[in-house]
Amino acid sequence: MTIRTTALTALAAALALAACSPKEEAAQTGNASAAADGKSVKLLNVSYDVARDFYKEYNPLFIKAYQAKHNGAEIDIQQSHGGSSKQALSVANGLAADVVTMNQTSDIEMLQQKGLVKNDWTQRLPDNAVPFTSTTVFLVRKGNPKQIKDWNDLTRDGVQIVLANPKTTGNGRYAFLGAYGYGLKVNNGDEAKTNDFVAAFLKNAPVFENGGRAATTTFSQRNIGDVLVTFENEANHVSKKLTQGQFEIVYPSYTILSESPVAVVDSVADKKGTQEAAKEYLEYLWSEPAQELAAKLYLRPRNADVLAKHQADFPAIETFTPNEKFGTWDEIMKKYFADGGLFDQLSAKK
Incomplete structure (x- = not known):
């Protein structure tokens, strides 16, 4: 103790x-x-x-x-x-x-x-x-008690995720787009099915933190949530620099490259x-x-x-860039993150 x-x-x-x-x-x-x-x-x-x-x-x-x-x-x-x-x-x-x-x-x-x-x-x-670049990964508690292996596991009942606010932070936007890109892949480009998938993902995030480091604090210091969705470098910072033996990093099968x-x-x-x-x-x-x-x-x-x-230190993983999947950042911001955009619509289903 x-x-x-x-x-x-x-x-x-x-x-x-x-x-x-x-x-x-x-x-x-x-x-x-x-x-x-x-x-x-x-x-x-x-x-x-x-x-x-x-x-x-x-x-x-x-x-x-x-x-x-x-x-x-x-x-x-x-x-x-x-x-x-x-x-x-x-x-x-x-x-x-x-x-x-x-x-x-x-x-x-x-x-x-x-x-x-x-x-x-x-x-x-x-x-x-x-x-330099990074990618979006999952940080879970030691032993991975909820057996989180991929994005689809983050939509299960009883799994609570922690992430930064996609409306105001790049960290949160990459998490949202990572989930959406995965949804498009497994649903063969079907946007309606992907919207349902991402709505279930957002439903498991009770609050959206005001920054990536705030999300880290909530997860690692306040012990809230089962999974922190964040950048690879931040996940390593927590699991290898700030603590040892308390957390594990899970790499999704398909995730987003952040620049x-x-x-x-x-x-x-x-x-x-x-x-x-x-x-x-x-x-x-x-x-x-x-x-x-x-x-x-x-x-x-x-x-x-x-x-x-x-x-x-950098496992080979399959990634996609926001631009190749969703268009220019101007298009991304208007469609997904503007007031009344897709993020707001899917969040309303929580």
Whole structure:
């Protein structure tokens, strides 16, 4: 009993530290003087919820490389994390981000449409500006007591699932689209049958959390639910970093590939004079040290050699991309996640 209490206390502390609010993480004032003296630079990276662990370790790596390249010039990186789309809206409404590192292309496309990010943002960096990928998996409790093996098991009576809100988070949207894509496959493209399947899936989620890390906290710290539907890197973070021996990862037979696009917020960087530093900050994501860090934190690196080196950590699975299955992100957002869209319609059947 003492060992379990100690472990839970440690987990609670770790999650509480990780879940600090964007306001606590990012000083939103005083950024206008970022490069005023030509020597010191301050960058604000506005990012999605579960990326905080990666950037917490990435920033010191980049700062060291940047200072070596620029004769010890001072550079400070501040972070803001939350649901991906909420973060993008914050930037659209004036949060002075130099860069955005999201988990959904549509969030950056929205900033592009508002004139904050230039139209060629996907061509400025390798791999269409996506330095690493992930996929949606299931985290279950030790021993897998409900015998969860695939998406269809998440629709059974008596199975409670935990996931982030698909209306406001990329994590939740990928979970919804993962379930929908699986439903289309097993139902031979029959949308009516797939709608029934996904409605049953949503019915087993009593609440939708406001972010991927909030969903993790609910499942792992508050001990609510039988299954956490989340990104592969987040599932590994919980089962191998925060706890040991309490959870297991289940890989579905067919699941969705998630991409984490990045971009300079040109309107802000140009005004602050941080364009070059912001560009270097993102370019370094493709460096070998950064790709190794991604693999270490269970993000699938783009560097083929690094991926091969860590292949044991990344099981070969059959995946699909949102665009090949559902169209452009603009089409996806309108059909599935706009007010009154398919997500709202199917959720109403809960």
